[in-house]
Amino acid sequence: MKKVVAGAVALLIWIWGGVALASADPTVFDVGADTTVQEINAAIADPAINQIHFGQNKNLTGTINISSPTEIFVDKGVEVNLSGNAHKISRGFNVTSDLVFRNHGRVIVNEFKNYGIHVNGKANFTLIGDDLASSVFTVANNRGYGIDSQGQEGLFKVSNVSLFVLSPQEGKEGPMIFNQGVTQVTFENASVNVLKQNGVKPWRAAIYSEAPVEFIDSSLQSETASDYNLSIVNGAPLNILRSGISLHTSNNAEAKCNRLFFFTVCKPYVGLNTAGNTVTIQDSELRVETTGGSNPNAAHQSLQFQDANYIISNSHVYADSAGVDAKQTSGSTLKINGDSKVEIGAGNGASLDPRIVTTVDSGTVVLPPTTSGVINSGAEALTEFVSKATGGSISISDPYAYTYNVTKTSEDANKHVWAPAVNLRYFASCDASPASTPKSRKQLIRGTAVENDFNATTVEGGEWVVMGVSPEQAFYEATTATVEATTVLQDLDICPKPPQSTPEPTSETPEPTTEPSVEATVSSPEMTVEPSVEATVSSPEGTVSPTVSRPAGATLPVTGVSLQVGFAAIALLGLWGALSLSVARRSRARK
Secondary structure (H helix, E strand, O other), X not given: OHHHHHHHHHHHHHHOOOOOHHHHOOOEEEEOOOOOHHHHHHHHXXXXXXXXXEOOOEEEXXXXXXXXXXXXXXXXXXXXXXXXXXXXXXXXEEEOOOEEEEEOOEEEEEXXXXXXXXXXXXXXXXXXXXXXXXXXXXXXXXXXXXXXXXEEOXXXXXXXXXXXXXXXXXXXXXXXXXXXXXXXXXXXXOEEEEEEOOOOOOOOOOEEEOOOEEEEOOEEEEEEOOOEEEEEOOXXXXXXXXXXXXXXXXXXXXXXXXXXXXXXXXXXXXXXXXEOOEEEEEOXXXXXXXXXXXXXXXXXXXXXXXXXXXXXXXXXXXXXXXXXOOOOOOOEEEEEEOOOEEEEOOOOOOOOOOOEEEEEOOOEEEOOOOOOOOEOOOXXXXXXXXXXXXXXXXXXXXXXXXXXXXXXXXXXXXXXEEEOEEEEEEOOOOOOOOOOOOOEEEEEEOOEOOOOHHHOOOOOOOOEEEOOOOOOOEEOOOOOOOOOOOOEOOOEEEEEOOOOOOOOOOOOOOOOOOOOOEEOOOOOOEOOOOOOEEOOEOOOOOOEOOEEOOOOOEOOEEOOOOHHHHHHHHHHHHHHHHHHHHHHHHHHHHO
């Protein structure tokens, strides 16, 4: 029963706005309507107190000293205003020990002479909210740094909070600074908004860090009236993961200039300044604009490299310019891969500085128009292919084979692909010398066919063959129902397919083989019959004159022997017969 009564009394007190229920916990100090800054500081210094609890709206003037490990808890919907009394008080929060600030309401740290939040010594600073809409933390109009971690040795983390850090026009320094003693600066699921309204004197950067910085599932919008916006230097890495970063130089931005004899020499307008470090942009968006700078004598370097290495993967990056700091000694690199969309404008010249070794393995990538020396991870020289192709990837063939992903389209509605190129030369005749001028040329992405949309070229039409190849090898520009387009793997010369020769028709009955012949020479088409050869023999019974004559005939080819020889043989045979008959008769007469 006593517990029930005690609970009811505590509930009534909470409803009437005096003290929260947590006041029953002796380790919690509840800030009431009349609580002073001095009382809060005393509670923080008390080893028995672990939490300072704001359960109602509260306006405070003065410095809250975090002298021992402390948790500050602001209830949802509660607003806490900590004032520097119009720049009369030096610091808002002076943090020299670990602080976990759980802000579920709205906190404003405003108008301090020097720092809004000053973190010094071996202290970890953690600002945590419950959602970006209701958890808002503002550090504004402080003449020194809004957040000063120059002397911190520990972690600085902001998560689930909308953080605003604003420097006034009369400010002497910038919104945020982190020196190398800070082990890690992390913004996770946070919305960070930075505004630097003062110019270049005495401090130039809106956000300056010599410590590692990471943005995870967060956003950063930073606008500056100075010449430097975000500076991550001293070899400290910058990691941007699933986040959106926008860095903008305002139209009235000043530039730092010096008079040299009769000339004025100005530092460039810089959006993202990096020195000796690695910048990783993964699954994120980065937009950097410096064209608003008002001084025409100052160049523009949205991305400034000084021995820095950028890795852009599956991200959208826009920068109106890029350049190299004069202090560079060893060199810088820019590597683009994944399904990225990268556009670097020509605000600092017509080409990307050759001291930035640029590697492109994927994505639609727009670089200043005369940029050269772009390579892939196989150190192969690349050519830019601009097309309106609808495909999402390209297979690059050996000797360095890989898949080039490109589903996004650049702002000009084209896809800008950087790939190893092969040259295809069209000759008017296969008899042409390779040293002669071809009728036309095409550059293709290595491992693709002429018809591939990414080549942004036209099909010549007709039948083609590869020059200088035996047996004849056909070349097909496009795929049809019966053939597949030829993939071009290396430089190639082609020519029109030669016409097929037609063989002579042959007779079904072969001509007889003719032996060498001797023709009888005659003086007229009719063969002249020579006189008969007569054998005249005396006999008692009278004269017998057997006559052997050759039949009349035309001039014919004779095979083997002369026609005259044949006739002579016949005549001799007839003579022999006549003689034989005469001898026989004489023999009978003797008998």
